[in-house]
Amino acid sequence: xxxxxxxxxxxxxxxxxxxxxxxxxxxxxxxxxxxxxxxxxxxxxxxxxxxxxxxxxxxxxxxxxxxxxxxxxxxxxxxxxxxxxxxxxxxxxxxxxxxxxxxxxxxxxxxxxxxxxxxxxxxxxxxxxxxxxxxxxxxxxxxxxxxxxxxxxxxxxxxxxxxxxxxxxxxxxxxxxxxxxxxxxxxxxxxxxxxxxxxxxxxxxxxxxxxxxxxxxxxxxxxxxxxxxxxxxxxxxxxxxxxxxxxxxxxxxxxxxxxxxxxxxxxxxxxxxxxxxxxxxxxxxxxxxxxxxxxxxxxxxxxxxxxxxxxxxxxxxxxxxxxxxxxxxxxxxxxxxxxxxxxxxxxxxxxxxxxxxxxxx
Numbered sequence: 204x205x206x207x208x209x210x211x212x213x214x215x216x217x218x219x220x221x222x223x224x225x226x227x228x229x230x231x232x233x234x235x236x237x238x239x240x241x242x243x244x245x246x247x248x249x250x251x252x253x254x255x256x257x258x259x260x261x262x263x264x265x266x267x268x269x270x271x272x273x274x275x276x277x278x279x280x281x282x283x284x285x286x287x288x289x290x291x292x293x294x295x296x297x298x299x300x301x302x303x304x305x306x307x308x309x310x311x312x313x314x315x316x317x318x319x320x321x322x323x324x325x326x327x328x329x330x331x332x333x334x335x336x337x338x339x340x341x342x343x344x345x346x347x348x349x350x351x352x353x354x355x356x357x358x359x360x361x362x363x364x365x366x367x368x369x370x371x372x373x374x375x376x377x378x379x380x381x382x383x384x385x386x387x388x389x390x391x392x393x394x395x396x397x398x399x400x401x402x403x404x405x406x407x408x409x410x411x412x413x414x415x416x417x418x419x420x421x422x423x424x425x426x427x428x429x430x431x432x433x434x435x436x437x438x439x440x441x442x443x444x445x446x447x448x449x450x451x452x453x454x455x456x457x458x459x460x461x462x463x464x465x466x467x468x469x470x471x472x473x474x475x476x477x478x479x480x481x482x483x484x485x486x487x488x489x490x491x492x493x494x495x496x497x498x499x500x501x502x503x504x505x506x507x508x509x510x511x512x513x514x515x516x517x518x519x520x521x522x523x524x525x526x527x528x529x530x531x532x533x534x535x536x537x538x539x540x541x542x543x544x545x546x547x548x549x550x551x552x553x554x555x556x557x558x559x560x561x562x563x564x
Contacts, residue, residue, distance in 0.1 A: 205328060207427065208354045214242045214318060217352040221314040223275035227268050229288040230279045237279070237320065238358055247271045249291075256287045258304065258336040264291045265299070275314040278350070281371075282324035285317050286332035289348040293332075304336060310347035317350035320359040322423040323371025323457055325378065325430015327353035340446060349434070355427060357420040360410075368411060369517045370457030375426035376403045376510075377460045381439040382432035383497075384471070384490050385545050386480045395432035399425045400497040411517065440467045440538075440546040444555065447537035448562075451530060452522035462521055465510050466558045471548040472503060480547040487547050521562055534559045 208217060218226075228234075228246040249267050252260040268276070268291055278288030294303040296311040317327035326332070327350055332343040360368070379399035382392055402425035409418035444467070445460035452459075472491055478484040488503075495506030524530045535556045543550055550558075 205349055206352050207328070208352060209356075209424075211239045211242060211354070211356045211358070214239065214316075214354050214356075217316045217354055218243075218277070221275045221316065221351070223273075223314065225271065225273050226275040226277055227264075227271070227273040227291070228277050228279065229264065229284055229291065231281070231284050233320070233362075234279055236362065239279075239318070239356060243277065243279075246277070247273055249287075252283070252287050254283050256283050256290075256334050258334050258341065261287055261290045261294065261334055262303070265294045265303075268295050269299075275316070277316045277318070279318045279320065281319065281321040282326040283333075285319065285324075285326040285350070286334065286343075288315060288317070289326075289332040289350075290334055290343060293343065293345055293348050304341060308345045308347075310345075312347075314352075315348070315350040316352040316354065318354045318356065318359075319423070319426075321363060321367065321371045322357075322360055322419075322426035323374040325375065325426050325428070325433065327355075328427055328430040329434040331434070353427065355423050357416065357423045360419045360423060361414065365411070367455070369519065370455040370461075371426070372403065372407055372410065372422060372457070373461040373514075373517070373519070374457035375399060375422070375429045376407075377441060377457075377464050378429040378433045378438065379403070379425070380464060380468075380494065381441055382429070382436040383494055384487065384547050385436035385439050386547050387436040387545055388490075389435055392432045392435040395428045395435070397497055399429035399432060400494070401499075402428070404497065404499050407513070437545050438542060440543055440550055443538050443542035443546075444534075444558070446539075447534050448522070451533065452524075454522060458519055461514060461519060462562050463558070465507055465514070466561045467546075467550075468507050468510070470550075470554065470558060471546075472507070474548055477549045478547055479549050490547075524563055527563055530563070531556060531559055 228248045249264045278285045292313045319327045379396045383396040406418040406421040409415040410422045441463040444463045448459035475484040491503035495503040498506035498509045500506045
């Protein structure tokens with residue numbers, strides 16, 4: 204069972220409970236500027252990875268971990284940093300002479316402490332990680348890589364660039380919304396989604412515009428709840444459609460998924476007859492109406508318009524393509540059909556193409 208701790212003093216608590224004699228600190232280049240850097244005793248440091256981490260980089264981390272006989276991992280950073288730490292934990296006890304991606308996963312029982320420095324993916328509370336192998340995205344999933352501890356310290360958000368704050372906050376909002384309408388939603392996941400969505404709606408403006416400490420604390424907690432919701436349900440069509448937009452146009456994930464979500468949302472409201480959720484179209488309509496209320500509106504449609512208004516207020520435009528027709532073909536054929544199975548309304552290739560056109564035009 205994961206322990207979620209609030210405030211930087213709890214970093215020491217987590218480290219004490221782990222009782223590590225030699226841990227690996229996984230961090231990025233921004234670590235040296237963080238106000239909590241002195242909370243960590245000398246450790247084996249691994250920071251040789253990119254924002255979209257590569258399999259080969261993770262392998263170097265595994266090698267460093269084992270060569271130094273480390274017995275725990277502490278990840279301090281954004282989603283990519285935590286993903287790298289998760290993969291090192293997962294792979295460190297595997298056969299190092301074979302490709303880790305080809306091997307059966309099992310729990311290495313290495314303690315993992317995650318200290319997120321962004322409020323977006325909620326990776327500190329999920330069983331998912333993303334790395335890239337031979338140019339292709341690899342989605343890693345295993346229950347054992349949920350960090351043993353997640354330490355939430357909102358002061359770490361203060362130094363984030365404004366655009367990154369916008370993108371990560373939107374990612375959290377999208378995850379909360381997608382989890383709510385997912386065919387895999389449960390009573391528990393819906394509670395997590397509701398907390399995430401409503402908290403973001405009440406605090407996003409103060410967090411983005413005023414850099415308010417209390418708003419930052421609320422947004423960090425909301426992102427964690429969104430991650431916990433997605434950990435149960437997985438993501439849906441907006442996430443599936445966002446990944447190629449990110450690689451094709453060089454936009455952050457939070458930006459592209461927020462471009463996809465309102466178009467998918469609109470299509471689903473207009474086509475209840477294509478509902479594939481076993482609970483039926485009435486359930487989906489209830490979810491949309493409830494979502495509208497979470498968006499602080501009195502109808503599902505107004506909730507959707509509120510999402511668009513937030514995007515406009517944040518100045519998050521769609522990318523401009525010089526070769527729209529060629530790009531559309533690439534985009535349509537990039538969507539992972541497995542993720543579409545979690546979407547409550549069926550989307551065929553033609554529909555996906557139409558949605559992409561609306562996004563780009």
